[in-house]
Amino acid sequence: MSAIAFPVPDPTILARREQIIEGLSRLVAPAALITAEDERRPYETDALTAYRRLPLAVVLPSTTQEVAAVLKFCGEQGVPVVPRGAGTSLAGGAIPQEDAVVIGVSKMNRILAIDYANRVAKVQAGVTNLAVTGEVSAEGFFYAPDPSSQLACSIGGNIGMNSGGAHCLKYGVTTNNVLGVTLVMLDGSVVEIGGAHLDAPGLDLLGLIVGSEGQLGIVTEATVRILRSAEGARPVLFGFPTSEQAGEAVAAIIGAGIIPVAMEFMDKPAIEICEAFAHAGYPMDVEALLIIEVEGSDAEMDAQLARIVAIAREHGVKTVKESKSAMEAAAIWKGRKSAFGATGRIADYICMDGTIPTGQLPHVLRRMDEIVKGYGLRVANVFHAGDGNLHPLILYNCNDPVEAQKAEDAGMDILKLCVEVGGCLTGEHGVGIEKRDLMTFQFNPEDLAQQMRVRAVFDQAWLLNPAKVFPLEGRVAA
Amino acid sequence: MTLHIPTTEAQACAIVKSVIGSGTPLSLAGGNTRAGLGRTTQTQSTLSSAGLSGITIYEPAEMVIGARAGTPLALVQATLAERGQMLPFEPMDHRALLGTEGEPTIGAVAAGNISGPRRINAGAARDSLIGIRLVNGRGEAIKSGGRVMKNVTGLDLVKLVAGSHGTLGFLTEVIFRVLPAPERVVTLVWRGLSDETAVGLLSAALGSPFEPFAAAHLPEGIGADQARTLLRLENFSDSIDYRSRELIELLRLHGTPEMLEGAASGELWHDVRDARVFAGTEEAVWRLSVAPTDGPRATAAIAARLPGARWFYDWGGGLVWLAVPAGDDAAAGAIRAALKPLGGHATLVRAPAAIRAAVPVFEPLAEPLMRVTAGIKQSFDPAGIFEPGRMYAGI
Ligand SMILES: Cc1cc2nc3c(=O)[nH]c(=O)nc-3n(C[C@H](O)[C@H](O)[C@@H](O)COP(=O)(O)OP(=O)(O)OC[C@H]3O[C@@H](n4cnc5c(N)ncnc54)[C@H](O)[C@@H]3O)c2cc1C
Ligand SMILES: Cc1cc2nc3c(=O)[nH]c(=O)nc-3n(C[C@H](O)[C@H](O)[C@H](O)COP(=O)(O)OP(=O)(O)OC[C@H]3O[C@@H](n4cnc5c(N)ncnc54)[C@H](O)[C@@H]3O)c2cc1C
Numbered sequence: 079m080s081a082i083a084f085p086v087p088d089p090t091i092l093a094r095r096e097q098i099i100e101g102l103s104r105l106v107a108p109a110a111l112i113t114a115e116d117e118r119r120p121y122e123t124d125a126l127t128a129y130r131r132l133p134l135a136v137v138l139p140s141t142t143q144e145v146a147a148v149l150k151f152c153g154e155q156g157v158p159v160v161p162r163g164a165g166t167s168l169a170g171g172a173i174p175q176e177d178a179v180v181i182g183v184s185k186m187n188r189i190l191a192i193d194y195a196n197r198v199a200k201v202q203a204g205v206t207n208l209a210v211t212g213e214v215s216a217e218g219f220f221y222a223p224d225p226s227s228q229l230a231c232s233i234g235g236n237i238g239m240n241s242g243g244a245h246c247l248k249y250g251v252t253t254n255n256v257l258g259v260t261l262v263m264l265d266g267s268v269v270e271i272g273g274a275h276l277d278a279p280g281l282d283l284l285g286l287i288v289g290s291e292g293q294l295g296i297v298t299e300a301t302v303r304i305l306r307s308a309e310g311a312r313p314v315l316f317g318f319p320t321s322e323q324a325g326e327a328v329a330a331i332i333g334a335g336i337i338p339v340a341m342e343f344m345d346k347p348a349i350e351i352c353e354a355f356a357h358a359g360y361p362m363d364v365e366a367l368l369i370i371e372v373e374g375s376d377a378e379m380d381a382q383l384a385r386i387v388a389i390a391r392e393h394g395v396k397t398v399k400e401s402k403s404a405m406e407a408a409a410i411w412k413g414r415k416s417a418f419g420a421t422g423r424i425a426d427y428i429c430m431d432g433t434i435p436t437g438q439l440p441h442v443l444r445r446m447d448e449i450v451k452g453y454g455l456r457v458a459n460v461f462h463a464g465d466g467n468l469h470p471l472i473l474y475n476c477n478d479p480v481e482a483q484k485a486e487d488a489g490m491d492i493l494k495l496c497v498e499v500g501g502c503l504t505g506e507h508g509v510g511i512e513k514r515d516l517m518t519f520q521f522n523p524e525d526l527a528q529q530m531r532v533r534a535v536f537d538q539a540w541l542l543n544p545a546k547v548f549p550l551e552g553r554v555a556a
Numbered sequence: 557m558t559l560h561i562p563t564t565e566a567q568a569c570a571i572v573k574s575v576i577g578s579g580t581p582l583s584l585a586g587g588n589t590r591a592g593l594g595r596t597t598q599t600q601s602t603l604s605s606a607g608l609s610g611i612t613i614y615e616p617a618e619m620v621i622g623a624r625a626g627t628p629l630a631l632v633q634a635t636l637a638e639r640g641q642m643l644p645f646e647p648m649d650h651r652a653l654l655g656t657e658g659e660p661t662i663g664a665v666a667a668g669n670i671s672g673p674r675r676i677n678a679g680a681a682r683d684s685l686i687g688i689r690l691v692n693g694r695g696e697a698i699k700s701g702g703r704v705m706k707n708v709t710g711l712d713l714v715k716l717v718a719g720s721h722g723t724l725g726f727l728t729e730v731i732f733r734v735l736p737a738p739e740r741v742v743t744l745v746w747r748g749l750s751d752e753t754a755v756g757l758l759s760a761a762l763g764s765p766f767e768p769f770a771a772a773h774l775p776e777g778i779g780a781d782q783a784r785t786l787l788r789l790e791n792f793s794d795s796i797d798y799r800s801r802e803l804i805e806l807l808r809l810h811g812t813p814e815m816l817e818g819a820a821s822g823e824l825w826h827d828v829r830d831a832r833v834f835a836g837t838e839e840a841v842w843r844l845s846v847a848p849t850d851g852p853r854a855t856a857a858i859a860a861r862l863p864g865a866r867w868f869y870d871w872g873g874g875l876v877w878l879a880v881p882a883g884d885d886a887a888a889g890a891i892r893a894a895l896k897p898l899g900g901h902a903t904l905v906r907a908p909a910a911i912r913a914a915v916p917v918f919e920p921l922a923e924p925l926m927r928v929t930a931g932i933k934q935s936f937d938p939a940g941i942f943e944p945g946r947m948y949a950g951i
Contacts, residue, residue: 195759195763196849198847239708240708240712250679253715263924273847273900274850274899275845275846275874276845276874277669277680278845278901279918279921280925280947281716282682282715282718282719283716285714285715285718288715289708289711290711306763308765309765329617330617332618332736333616333617335736335737336736337736378798381794381795433706433707434704436617437617465706467704500703502709504707507708509708517710521709524696524698525710528936529700532932534935535931535932547711
C-alpha cells in the first residue's frame with residue numbers, strides 16, 4: 079500500500095488566494111485570521127503527524143455569527159473548509175489541504191450555562207472535554223465521555239468523532255451524552271437541534287451529526303448531559319497469566335450481570351511501557367492486565383469487588399491489587415491514560431482503533447501478534463475490554479521510510495481482521511483520512527452511496543472536510 | 557389494498573423495485589399495534605415484516621441481540637429474560653392506549669424509537685440500537701452499524717433511521733445492545749405532592765449518586781385519588797437496601813415513602829410506561845418533551861388555556877403525557893403556543909384520523925431543518941414510496 083492520497087489542490091482556488099483572504103478579512107477581526115506561513119504551520123496536521131498539508135488560511139472565529147459568515151463565504155467561493163477543534167484526531171480528521179480554509183473553534187471556549195436541576199450544561203464547541211467536568215466537579219457532577227486526550231480535545235471535536243473513553247462501558251459515548259447542538263450549515267444558516275429536553279422532534283439529526291467528522295456543518299455550541307458522580311470509585315488491577323484468561327474473565331463478569339464502569343486491558347509490552355512511565359505499581363510478572371473500576375459506597379464497592387474477584391479467581395488470576403488511596407487510584411489511571419504518550423517516549427507508533435466482538439478476543443490477539451511480527455515490528459495492546467474496542471500500538475521508527483510503510487500496512491491488516499471477525503474499522507477515533515480507503519472492506523457500494531447521498535444533502539459541492547471518510551473515487555452527490 | 561409479505565430481504569428488495577415503477581406508495585407494517593401513530597396516510601399497499609421473523613444473533617457475554625424486523629418484541633424479551641438480560645430502554649406497548657390488537661414487532665420499536673421510563677437513565681431505543689439492515693426506496697439492501705457497540709465507522713444512519721417511522725426504508729434486521737436485568741427492583745412512592753414539589757423531588761433524586769432508573773409523577777386523580785411521586789431503584793439486593801435508605805434520608809423533607817416491590821411495583825410502571833390511565837377515553841393524547849423542571853410550567857400554561865386537560869410526568873418531569881378533549885384539532889394550537897416560550901415540543905400520539913390528517917402530528921421544524929429532512933427523505937426514497945406524509949406533509 080502506498081501513502082494516503084490527498085486530492086490535487088484546485089489551482090483556480092490557489093490562484094485566488096489573495097482575493098479569498100481579502101474576503102475573509104472583511105468578515106472577522108484581524109487577530110482571528112491567520113495567513114503567514116509560520117503561523118499556519120501549527121494547523122498543517124493533527125495527531126496523525128505523518129501527514130501534513132499547509133492550509134490556504136486559518137480562521138479562528140469567536141462567535142457563531144462569525145462562523146456563519148465565514149462558512150457562507152467559503153460556500154459561495156467554492157473553497158473547501160476543514161473544521162478543527164484541538165487537532166488531536168488520530169485519524170487525520172483535522173488535517174487540511176492546500177486549497178482549504180481551516181475554521182478552528184478553539185477561541186469559542188466558554189461554558190455558557192450549567193443547570194444542575196436538569197443535569198445539563200451548555201458549552202461552546204471549543205471548550206475542552208476536561209473543562210466541562212472541571213466546572214461541575216465541585217458540585218459532584220461530571221461529563222461522562224472521557225477520551226484519554228481529554229485535557230486537550232474539544233467538545234466540538236468529540237462531537238465530530240463521537241469520541242469515547244474508558245468509562246463508556248457504563249455511561250456511553252459522546253452520542254449518548256449530547257442533547258443538542260447549534261450547527262452552522264454551509265450556506266451560513268444557523269440551526270438549533272435538540273436542547274435541554276431529551277428527544278428532539280423529527281428525524282434524529284443530532285444522532286447523524288455526532289460522528290459526522292465535520293462533513294455536515296460546524297458545531298458552535300452544545301448542550302451536554304452532566305451526571306452526578308458516584309459516591310466513590312475504585313480501580314483494581316487484575317494480573318493474568320494469559321490474555322485468554324483475562325478475556326474469559328471479562329466475559330464471565332458481564333455474564334454474571336455486573337457492568338463495571340470500566341474494564342481496560344493491557345498486554346505485557348503495554349504494561350512495561352506504562353509502568354516505566356507512571357510507576358503505578360502494575361504487576362510485571364503477568365501477560366495481561368485488567369483495570370476494572372467499580373463505583374458506589376464503600377460497602378457497595380466491597381460487595382461488587384468480592385464478586386469480581388471470585389470470578390477472576392475462577393479464571394486463574396495471579397495478582398489482585400486494590401487502590402488503597404485516591405493517589406493510588408490516580409496513578410493506576412494515569413498509567414492507562416498516558417499509554418499513548420508513554421509509548422511515544424520509547425518509539426514512534428501508530429495507534430489503531432478497531433472493534434471486535436469480544437468473543438473473538440483470543441483469536442484476534444494471536445493473529446495481531448502474527449501480523450505485526452510478520453512485518454518484523456512490535457505491538458503493544460491497550461484496549462477497552464468490555465466493548466471490544468482495540469488500540470494496538472504498532473511501534474516503528476519514523477525516520478525509516480520502509481519501516482513506516484510496514485507499520486501502516488500492518489495496521490491496515492489488523493483493521494481488515496477486525497472487520498473479518500464481525501467488528502468494525504473504528505470504535506472511537508473516526509475514519510478521517512486514515513481509514514478512508516478501507517471503507518470498502520466494511521461497506522458495499524450501496525451502503526456507501528446511501529451515506530454519501532445523506533452527506534450531500536448538507537454539502538452538495540463536497541466542500542466540508544472533503545478528503546475524509548469516503549474514498550476519493552466513486553463519490554456520489556445526491 | 558395489497559399486502560406484501562416478503563420472507564427474505566431479497567424479496568423485499570424486489571417488491572420495492574416493482575413498486576417504484578408503479579408509483580403506488582407503501583405503508584410499512586410490523587404487528588399493526590401502532591397503526592394509529594403519525595399523520596394519517598393514504599396508501600393502497602402495505603409491506604409487512606410478518607414474514608421476517610427470528611433471532612439472528614444472541615451473544616449474552618457480548619450483550620448483543622439481533623433479530624429480523626418482524627420478530628415479536630415479546631420473543632426478543634423472553635429470549636433475553638432466559639439469560640437474565642433485557643432491552644435497556646423499556647419500550648412501551650401502545651396497544652392499551654391506542655386500542656389496537658396484534659403483536660408489537662422489534663423492527664417497529666426501532667422504527668419508532670420507542671422508549672419507556674428507563675430512558676431517563678439508560679437512554680432511548682436509539683441509544684441501544686447498534687446495527688440495522690434496511691431496504692431503501694431504490695430497492696437496495698443496505699446496512700449501517702453492526703454487532704459491536706463501539707462503532708464510529710461512517711455516518712450514523714442507524715440513528716437517523718431510528719424514529720423515522722418507516723419513512724426512510726423497510727427494516728429487515730435490527731441489532732440492539734442489551735443489559736443484565738437487575739437482581740432486585742423497588743419503587744418508592746411519596747403521596748400528596750404538588751407537581752412542582754414532585755418534580756423538585758425527582759430532580760434531587762436524579763442528581764444524587766443513588767441512580768434512580770425511573771422517575772415519574774402522577775398528579776391527583778390520575779389513577780388514584782392522591783398524587784403519587786415514584787422513584788424506581790434497580791440493583792443488587794444489598795445496594796437497594798442501602799440506596800433506598802439514603803434516598804429517603806436525602807428527601808426526608810417530603811415524608812416517608814411507601815416501598816413497593818414485585819407485581820405492585822411492576823404494574824405501576826406499566827401504567828406509566830403505556831399511559832394506561834388514558835386508555836379507552838375519547839380524549840386526544842399528546843407527548844410533550846421538555847426540560848424536566850419545565851414540565852410543571854408547561855402543564856400550568858396548558859391548563860390555563862384548556863380547562864379539563866389531564867396529565868402525568870415521566871422522565872423526571874421531562875416527558876409529559878397530556879390528554880385533552882379531542883375537539884376539532886386536539887388543541888394543537890394552544891398546546892404548541894404554551895410550549896413555545898419553554899423550548900420543548902409536542903407530538904400527537906392519539907387522535908381520530910381526521911384530526912391527524914389536519915394538524916401536524918410532529919412538531920413543525922424550522923425551515924432549514926425541514927429542507928434537510930426533505931433532502932434526507934429524498935436520499936433514501938427518491939420516488940417517495942415509503943409512508944409518504946407520515947411524519948410531515950409532502951415528505
Ligand atoms: C386497517 C388499517 C387501518 C389503518 N389506519 C391507520 C391510521 O389510522 N393511521 C395511520 O397512520 N396509519 C394507518 N394504517 C396504516 C398503518 O399505520 C400501517 O399498516 C403500518 O405502517 C403501521 O405499522 P404497524 O402498526 O403494523 O407496525 P408497528 O409494527 O406498530 O409499526 C409502527 C411504526 O413502525 C414502522 N415500521 C414497522 N415495521 C417496520 C419495518 N420493518 N421497517 C420500517 N418501519 C417499520 C411503521 O411504518 C410505523 O410507523 C392502517 C392500516 C390498516 C391495515
Ligand atoms: C494521546 C491521545 C489520546 C486519545 N485518546 C482517545 C480516547 O481515549 N478516545 C477517543 O475517542 N479518542 C481519543 N483520541 C482521539 C482524539 O482526541 C478525539 O478524536 C477527539 O475527539 C478530537 O477532538 P479535537 O478537539 O482534537 O478535534 P480535531 O482533531 O480538531 O477534529 C476532529 C474531527 O472533528 C471535526 N471537528 C472538530 N471541531 C468541529 C466542530 N466544531 N464542528 C464540526 N466538526 C468539528 C474535525 O473536522 C475532525 O474531523 C486521542 C488522541 C490522542 C492524541
